Amino acid sequence: MQQSFPMNGGDGPHSYLKNSHFQRQAINVSRTMIEEAIAKKLDVKCFSSNPFRLADLGCSVGPNTFIAMQHIVEAVERKYLAQGLKSEMPEFQVFFNDHVANDFNTLFASLPTQRRYFACGVPGSFHGRLFPESSIHFMFSSHALHWLSKVPAELLDKNSPAWNRGRIHYTSGPEEVSHAYAAQFEHDMEIFLSARAKELVVGGMIVLLIPALPNGIPTSQSPFGVMFDLLGASLMDMAKEGLISEAEVDSFNLPIHVASPEQMTELVERNECLIIERMEFVDPRSNLFGLINGKECAMFLRAGLEGVFAQHFGSGIIDQLFDRLSKKIMESSHQLEPVGTILFVVLRRK
Ligand SMILES: C[S@@+](CC[C@H](N)C(=O)[O-])C[C@H]1O[C@@H](n2cnc3c(N)ncnc32)[C@H](O)[C@@H]1O
Structure with missing residues (x-):
């Protein structure tokens, strides 16, 4: 059974819409890299069909997805012009994908009025097929692939060496826990890549922005790891105060995996239709x-x-949990030095 935990919907103070500057910054920083990939590696001459179809996988509620889609449409338009194909300029169709439980109402209510594409929603998990075969020219996914399809089964078994007592993530945990997370990520990514390879037209492109860490850097030394440890510590404090039980903490694990370039390379290389x-x-x-x-x-x-x-x-513990986290982050801010946290990946369909 796949699990789904959408970002906070709406446009209130705790919404994703109001609290996604970090992700937006990464999208903006990678804009030139996306333009370069399209200018140098996207062979639009081999695309016969009109419209040009692009998809954002794990789009959430905006506005980040709109910014990214606009960058991509503009870069593809420039590519057509640079190739002398002005008369063949396609129309654009953007597929906004996310879990069924995503707040698609907020997404569509805030669609930019000046957009140069036709918009549609595609509900469902990207850990499976979403589109017909050979139908999409460009796929994008930002800050979404670190979400696992589910918590690895071993973590829910009290008798397993991967029972993650007193922690909520593999950060700072025993090897068995990290291995279970890595195996789940590999399983999910294999399904993701094989579905995308079927859906992309030959010559089509995938751009991914994924939370990741340089090879060999333990998660505990990354800002993600520090924050997951602090969240776990906040919950354990609450358990000691009797606000929740320790058993509840023991049986909770965040379904999030932070990959390395080495792991991503290996996974893409296992797929015979995609190249990095x-x-x-x-x-x-x-x-x-x-x-x-x-x-x-x-x-x-x-x-x-x-x-x-x-x-x-x-939901009764949420305000307290994040208030405690905020205080702990302020005390540990020296540990939040960036070490290269977002991996930019361009894949092409052979
Ligand atoms: C952190 S948000 C990123 C939103 C946007 N791409 C950005 O960069 O701001 C991650 C999104 O991925 C979605 N997501 C996670 N797993 C998914 C899956 N298996 N299929 C579709 N969407 C998924 C979540 O629901 C969430 O909306």
């Missing part, structure tokens, strides 16, 4: 985490993770 055109971290000097303070950081995490915590612990 580019893979590198977005410029760490852009200091993504430095842009936000402790409170904003807790708000950014809450917009993405509130659903997953509320489903397990109940």
Whole structure:
């Protein structure tokens, strides 16, 4: 059974719409890299069909998806012009994909009025087929592929060495827990890549922005790991105060995996239809985490993770949990130095 924990919907103070500057920053920082990939590697001459179809996988509620889609449409238009194909300029159709439970109402209510594409929604998990065979020219996915399709089964078994007592993630945990997460990620990515390879036209392109860490860097030394540990510590404090039980913490695990370039390369290479055109971290000097303070950081995490915590612990603990997290982040801000946290990946369909 796949699980789904959508970002906070609406446009209130805790919404994803109001708390996704960090992701937006990464999308903006990678804009030139997307333009370069399209200019150098997207062979529009081999595309016979009109319209040009692009998809955003895990689009959430905006506005980030609109910014990314606009960048891509403009870059493809420039490519047609540069190739002397002005008369063959296609119309554009954008497919906004996310889980069924995503707040598609907010997404469509805020669609830019000046857009140069036709918009449609595609509900469903990207850990499976979403589109007909050979129908999409360009796929994009930002800050979504780190979500696993489910918590690895071993973590739910008290008798397994992967029972993750007192923690909520593999960060700082035993090897068995990390292995279970890595195996689940590999399984999910294999399904993702094989579905995308079927759906892309030959010569089509995938651009991914994925939370990741350089090879060999333990998650505990990354801003993600530090924050997951702090969230776990906040929950354990609440358990010690009797607000929740320790058993509830023991049986909770975040279905999130932070990949490495090595792991991503291996996974793409297992797929015979896709090749890697580019893979590198977005410029760490852009200091993504430095842009936000402790409170904003807790708000950014809450917009993405509130659903997953509320489903397990109940919504009554959410304000307290993120208030405690905010304080802990302020005390540990020295540990939030950016180490290259977002991996930019360009894949092409052979
Ligand atoms: C952090 S948001 C990123 C939103 C947007 N792409 C951005 O960069 O701001 C992650 C999104 O991925 C979606 N997501 C996670 N797993 C998914 C899956 N298996 N299929 C479709 N969407 C998924 C979540 O529901 C969420 O809306």
